[in-house]
Amino acid sequence: MQHHGGNGAAPQVLNQLVNAVVAAVLLVAAVFAALVFTWSVQRVRAVHEIEDQLQVYRLALSAVEQVSAERGPMNAALGRPGQFAPTLDAARRKTDISLEALRRAASACSSCQLGPYEFAAIESELQQARTQVQAMLTQTLAQRDPGQMALTIERMIGVVDLEFRLIDQLGQNLQRLAPEIAAPVTRARLAARLRENAGRLGSRLTVALATQRELSAPERQGVAELLGRIRQLCELLQASIPAAQGQGEEARAFGRVADIYFGQGMTYFDATLERMAQRRGPTPAEFAEAYVPTMAPIVALRDLETRLAQSHLSGLHDRAWWVLVGVVVATLSLTMLLAVGLVMLNRRLLSPLLDTVHRLIGLTQEDTTFTPLAPAQRRGGYARELRTIFAALRHLEDLLQRSIHVRRERDALIARLHVLAGTDHLTGLPNRRTFEQRLQQAGAESGGQMLALIMFDIDHFKQINDQHGHEVGDQLLRQLADRLRSTLHRPDQTARIGGEEFVVFRAVARPAEAMALAEQLRSALGRPFSIPDHGTMAVTASFGVALTRQNAKVHTHELLRRADQALYRAKRAGRNRCEMADFDVSAYTSRLEGETARLQ
Numbered sequence: 001m002q003h004h005g006g007n008g009a010a011p012q013v014l015n016q017l018v019n020a021v022v023a024a025v026l027l028v029a030a031v032f033a034a035l036v037f038t039w040s041v042q043r044v045r046a047v048h049e050i051e052d053q054l055q056v057y058r059l060a061l062s063a064v065e066q067v068s069a070e071r072g073p074m075n076a077a078l079g080r081p082g083q084f085a086p087t088l089d090a091a092r093r094k095t096d097i098s099l100e101a102l103r104r105a106a107s108a109c110s111s112c113q114l115g116p117y118e119f120a121a122i123e124s125e126l127q128q129a130r131t132q133v134q135a136m137l138t139q140t141l142a143q144r145d146p147g148q149m150a151l152t153i154e155r156m157i158g159v160v161d162l163e164f165r166l167i168d169q170l171g172q173n174l175q176r177l178a179p180e181i182a183a184p185v186t187r188a189r190l191a192a193r194l195r196e197n198a199g200r201l202g203s204r205l206t207v208a209l210a211t212q213r214e215l216s217a218p219e220r221q222g223v224a225e226l227l228g229r230i231r232q233l234c235e236l237l238q239a240s241i242p243a244a245q246g247q248g249e250e251a252r253a254f255g256r257v258a259d260i261y262f263g264q265g266m267t268y269f270d271a272t273l274e275r276m277a278q279r280r281g282p283t284p285a286e287f288a289e290a291y292v293p294t295m296a297p298i299v300a301l302r303d304l305e306t307r308l309a310q311s312h313l314s315g316l317h318d319r320a321w322w323v324l325v326g327v328v329v330a331t332l333s334l335t336m337l338l339a340v341g342l343v344m345l346n347r348r349l350l351s352p353l354l355d356t357v358h359r360l361i362g363l364t365q366e367d368t369t370f371t372p373l374a375p376a377q378r379r380g381g382y383a384r385e386l387r388t389i390f391a392a393l394r395h396l397e398d399l400l401q402r403s404i405h406v407r408r409e410r411d412a413l414i415a416r417l418h419v420l421a422g423t424d425h426l427t428g429l430p431n432r433r434t435f436e437q438r439l440q441q442a443g444a445e446s447g448g449q450m451l452a453l454i455m456f457d458i459d460h461f462k463q464i465n466d467q468h469g470h471e472v473g474d475q476l477l478r479q480l481a482d483r484l485r486s487t488l489h490r491p492d493q494t495a496r497i498g499g500e501e502f503v504v505f506r507a508v509a510r511p512a513e514a515m516a517l518a519e520q521l522r523s524a525l526g527r528p529f530s531i532p533d534h535g536t537m538a539v540t541a542s543f544g545v546a547l548t549r550q551n552a553k554v555h556t557h558e559l560l561r562r563a564d565q566a567l568y569r570a571k572r573a574g575r576n577r578c579e580m581a582d583f584d585v586s587a588y589t590s591r592l593e594g595e596t597a598r599l600q
């Protein structure tokens with residue numbers, strides 16, 4: 001396909017327009033994909049952070065349970081003589097391990113925003129409480145002051161309060177970051193508090209049990225407060241567990257709490273209070289042995305809630321990942337679709353349209369050097385409208401080619417007619433009309449030089465016709481024309497202007513040159529002609545020569561008239577001779593003399 005420089009502006013603009021639209025669509029798609037991608041990555045990261053925080057929360061709940069649990073063997077040891085308490089040591093080790101695990105997890109969790117300060121406070125408080133316990137254990141049972149014992153127990157409880165502050169902070173963070181898991185997170189905290197208060201309830205009896213007495217009034221007050229708090233926590237839990245009376249996993253776990261702790265545990269607690277009133281209470285160790293296991297379902301409920309929160313988070317985590325994968329896949333697909341669409345648009349619409357535009361421009365410039373249509377076009381892989389355009393274009397191309405062909409033929413015909421109009425049909429020599437034009441032209445181009453006109457006429461041509469027939473006369477005329485052409489240096493400077501009348505013209509420097517040419521022609525024509533079936537035939541011709549004056553305008557008719565007169569004279573003088581028309585010889589001679597003198 002040819003490209004037509006200046007006219008290429010329109011296709012270029014179309015190209016640029018399509019490129020601009022594609023670039024804009026790609027840009028919008030890229031910005032949108034980048035936004036969604038960033039959002040999904042942030043979401044995945046946020047879910048990771050929430051998972052980390054939930055892990056810390058779980059470890060904090062477990063640590064608070066260990067500290068609570070440590071109070072069981074501690075109470076038992078305080079109510080027993082001697083300082084040897086292996087179960088207390090084991091409980092302390094478990095507490096230390098869980099606190100260490102919590103500290104490690106918390107320091108690895110940057111989003112938890114827990115400083116070392118919180119842990120330092122908890123650990124220092126725990127150590128001081130333990131030191132007090134140890135000091136008391138070195139005493140005999142009788143030496144152990146009940147008031148001091150109560151303070152020691154309160155101090156251990158204070159450690160738990162410090163831990164709960166941490167748990168509350170973590171729980172609030174989680175509720176804020178992931179409202180989806182707010183309910184199980186809250187229930188886990190409620191269960192942990194229930195476990196703690198249930199433990200404290202037991203601890204309230206320790207001093208009285210250790211000293212085998214009834215509860216004092218403040219102790220009874222404390223127990224009543226704790227029972228009130230426990231009931232409150234139980235109601236809160238029951239209200240927040242969906243279908244707490246139903247068959248769900250949480251409902252079942254809560255059911256076990258109700259049966260075992262609120263059933264067995266509380267019954268044992270009430271029975272213990274009655275036995276204490278009769279001063280037949282169990283030892284703190286016996287009490288702990290029977291009471292502490294009834295709190296296990298509370299811990300199980302707490303663990304279930306943290307597990308539920310975790311599994312909910314896993315769902316969130318998976319969803320966030322799927323969104324991320326979806327965004328990547330959608331972006332890639334969209335880009336691919338756009339790329340394929342662009343290629344299709346280019347191949348199926350833009351490229352053929354540009355091709356059509358080039359072809360149309362070519363048509364306006366009569367460019368018929370079209371390349372064949374692309375294979376896809378031949379397969380008909382384009383829209384119907386485009387195929388219609390191609391067909392119309394092909395039709396136009398055919399029409400153009402046909403019209404160019406017709407015009408060329410017409411031009412050739414006109415040229416031929418033109419030649420024929422200026423040519424003698426018998427001899428093929430220029431006719432009188434052409435001769436007059438050329439003579440005028442030669443006069444204009446002579447540069448002031450003399451022009452010689454030689455007119456000649458075959459002698460007694462009528463006799464040839466009469467003797468041999470008109471046909472032979474024609475043949476003779478044709479051969480004579482051929483000889484003229486071969487003799488003359490410029491055959492275009494001759495013509496047949498009558499039946500057997502011819503002319504020759506030429507620019508000459510002097511009259512003698514004209515006469516010499518006339519003589520040359522006379523002798524050339526004097527040579528016999530060979531006419532088929534008639535043998536050789538000799539003719540003569542008479543010549544009249546006329547000259548124009550130097551620098552004078554050529555008057556064709558005047559020149560012809562003078563040449564004709566000279567020819568007439570030649571005929572009259574006996575034919576087969578050359579005669580010069582009246583020529584101002586004296587003027588010519590004086591000019592020659594002038595020139596010679598100048599040269600000397």
Ligand SMILES: Nc1nc2c(ncn2[C@@H]2O[C@H](COP(=O)(O)OP(=O)(O)OP(=O)(O)O)[C@@H](O)[C@H]2O)c(=O)[nH]1
Nearest residue numbers: 457458459460461462463465470471473474499500
């Ligand atoms: N064969 C043939 N004869 C032609 C043609 N045109 C003119 N003639 C003949 O040429 C002859 C001219 O005759 P005339 O004008 O009497 O002159 P001439 O016989 O040549 O005698 P002079 O010119 O006086 O020597 C006529 O007989 C014309 O018929 C032509 O095209 N073909």
